[in-house]
Amino acid sequence: MSIEYRVSSFEEYRGGRREASKLKTQNSKLVRKKDIGSVLHQWSKDYTIFVPCNEGDTAFTVHGSRLTVYGLWDGSDINLDWYRNTVTPPKANFLPPLEEMFRFQKGKEGHSMELPFEPGVWSLESGVPLPQLIFGIRPCDARALSLLDLIFTDAYQDPYYLPRREGAVLVGLVCLNPYDSCFCTSLGIGPGESDDVDLLLTDIGDEFLIEEISDKGKRLMELTAGLKDATEDDTARANEAKEKAYGRVTRKINTEGIKDRLLSAFEDEHYWEKVAAKCIACGICTFLCPTCYCFDISDEMVKKQGARFRCWDSCAFALYTKMPMENPREEKWQRVRQKVCHKFEFYPMTFDVIACTGCGRCIRLCPVNWDITQTLRLLD
Amino acid sequence: MNSDHKMQQKLRHEAKALLEQDKVDLIIGFEAGSLKFTTTPLITKSKDDLDRLVINPFIVNNLALFLPDFKGRIAVASKGCDSRSIVSLIQDNKVSRDDLVIIGIPCPGMIELRKVEKLTGKDRDELDDIIREGDKVVITVDGKGSEFPIAEVLSDNCLACEFPTPQDYDILLGEPTATSQESRVKSRESRVKGQGSRVQSHGEGGGLQSEASPDSRLQTLKAMSPQQRWEFWRKEFSRCIRCYACRNICPSCFCKRCFVEESEPRWLMPMPRWQENLMFQAIRNIHLAGRCTDCGGCERSCPVNIPLRCLTKEMYDLVDELFHFKAGMDKDAPPLMTHYEQEEAEDLIR
Ligand code: SF4
Ligand code: SF4
Ligand code: SF4
Ligand code: SF4
Helix, strand or coil: CCCCCCCCCHHHHHHHHHHHHECCCCCEEEEEHHHHHHHHHHHCCCCEEEEEEECCCCCCCCCCCCCEEEEECCCCCCCCCCCCCCCCCHHHHCCCCEEEEEEEEEECCEEEEECCCCCCCCCCCCCCCCCEEEEEECHHHHHHHHHHHHHHHHCCCCCCHHHHHHCCEEEEECCCCCCCCCCHHHHCCCCCCCCCCCEEEEECCCEEEEEECEHHHHHHHHCCCCCEECCHHHHHHHHHHHHHHHHHCCCCCCCCCHHHHHHHHCCCHHHHHHHHCCCCCCCHHHHCCCCCCCEEEEEEEECCEEEEEEEECCCCCHHHHCCCCCCCCCCHHHHHHHHHHHHHHHHHHHHCCCCCCCCCHHHHCCCCCCCHHHHHHCCC | CCCHHHHHHHHHHHHHHHHHCCCCCEEEEEEECCCCCCEEEEEECCHHHHHHECCCCCCCCCHHHHHHHCCCCEEEEECHHHHHHHHHHHHCCCCCHHHEEEEECCCCCCECHHHHHHHHCCCHHHCCEEEEECCEEEEEECCEEEEEEHHHCECHHHHCCCCCCCCCCCEECCCCCCCHHHHHHHHHHHHHHCCCCCECCCCCCCCCCECCCCCHHHHHHHCCCHHHHHHHHHHHHHCCCCCCHHHHCCCCCCCCCCHHHCCCCCCCCCCCCHHHHHHHHHHHHHHCCCCCCCCCHHHHHCCCCCCCHHHHHHHHHHHHHHHCCCCCCCCCCCCHHHCCCCCHHHHHCC
16 A cells, blocks of 8 residues: 655645746846945845855854854945855744744733734844845755745645745845855756746856846846846856856765655664764754754743743754653664655655755764765665 | 874774774774865774775864764774763763773874865865875965965864873874973963963974964953953854754763753753853853863864854863863773862862
């Protein structure tokens, strides 16, 4: 007997969305790099703008090396020549590491409940208004958001994630300098993928070529002054840059029949023990994975007032599955198996798509260089 | 001067012999990582894997970490700090010395990639090569090599290391590393003199030299007012995502159930708020008093670059000052926090 897990498929889901929003003919504009500040300034009237920033560059972070995150745009000119990708994925802008869900209090007439603010408004402390515009998002991370959409719309409509997501504009930036840990081209996308963004920028020297990808992107462009029309020559240069970038992604995995191979390896305890041996079971590769979405819910109550929070959780932790009587994933190898299978077996079973975009964060940020591509290669 | 290559040959040879003569069941060492200039732990029972063992300036993980995970007799490659962590685990009854074969690596210090990245303005994967030559390092970018004093790229904890040669071993892969005493004296001096003082060159012998003291960050912090310091840590710990990599990479954090995982009673909420994040780290540090060997693992692992060594090193120094105790030096000594000596009171209660 075969079990049908599938709820809805990624392609069907997106097919509809794409048809509605994708432009038939693509139109391209040009903006000089030094004018980006003025473009962002125009956009900032309607959007809260996030840009890649370099945080943690103090004498104290030993090393003073880069710590790239999305930060609120401070209104100044920006130069992204140094930028490759962020440590914290943009999922944090939609599913923040911590958010307050509602507040409650105990009064004479029983309990009452209130929302801290409109659900989905950006953050706990500052309540940054929606909608947001993410400038410079990488194609892999934009794909990851499309994957998260399935989770937060399929079984239920998440009232925190979706409002943040619906109005958001994603301005993508083609990766001309992928990391050695990137393997996006094995997952049906690549450094120049435009499917999941509203506008796509390509660095062609002193200028960015801007492609209008979605209706939302087109409307934004119509309201933007100070852009030139791109010539065929500009487009050709951008295409050439994309192609070159595609070739620079050299890490590969074989996704052919991956879910069946994982299914047959599922019971192979020996295999999983071996690959899990050096993993330290920390939360880095799940917290910072752009497609991982697990969260934990806690209540906090002081005297008669309290609040319910949700924050990121990770299947790498034994506590994640701990129940009063037992823990089905007490052993580290079971948790490592869960992580791999969730992305490459269970997600494909449910949505017909792999929940990994090849962004490489889990490889380059792992303290012991546990490499998911090596684990998968062992199954080839 | 020990060459990494010579030590590596010897390591492979010794490890093979140990497995062949059935002296151990498991070998723990390092192999080349999947990314440039990285290594990854190699944990194996198979002779065939042993030619993958490496020794190079990037074998940063503290392998003592894995010992409590495995049963049976284990041979483990061990740098100075790793060996102290092993001894500390023996003191805490987490592993038994009889089950271990410690293969000692007289350690010349580890290269901190984030320092290299800062120095060159490039990411790790954009570098062509990093080659250590004695007390120099040659870094090649875009085909062009530049030479720097090795001290500019060694980890802070390596620059401050008092005992680069393993404290306890069965096999030593080379001559003991010189300079441990001197580096200790110098780092003490620089602590006394305050920020900006210089550690002098130690002359020949591949000594560890540094322009700025490896503890200059700590001194800067100490020079701040309590309010400034509070503000500083508030900012740093606002970034913490509570991934617990700092705890999980640490051999001394061996508790099966960490206090943060207790839900009844709940000592600490799981939410990554700066107050809780700081509290987590403060309690972790207290639990590590007399156990932390300053291996640098926690700070190196933190994905958001929180300067954790500013806390752990301060605790390390305090333990030394108040109790005249250094972690992992004597496997027969009781763990610091489990015993009491009469004269301690004078120093401690002020
Ligand atoms: S794979 Fe690496 S990052 Fe992930 S849990 Fe294991 S040690 Fe942590
Ligand atoms: S599994 Fe790793 S490579 Fe894949 S999306 Fe997550 S972090 Fe990126
Ligand atoms: S490694 Fe860094 S981010 Fe992770 S819990 Fe420790 S301090 Fe926080
Ligand atoms: S606290 Fe940090 S420096 Fe100290 S032993 Fe643990 S990992 Fe190493």
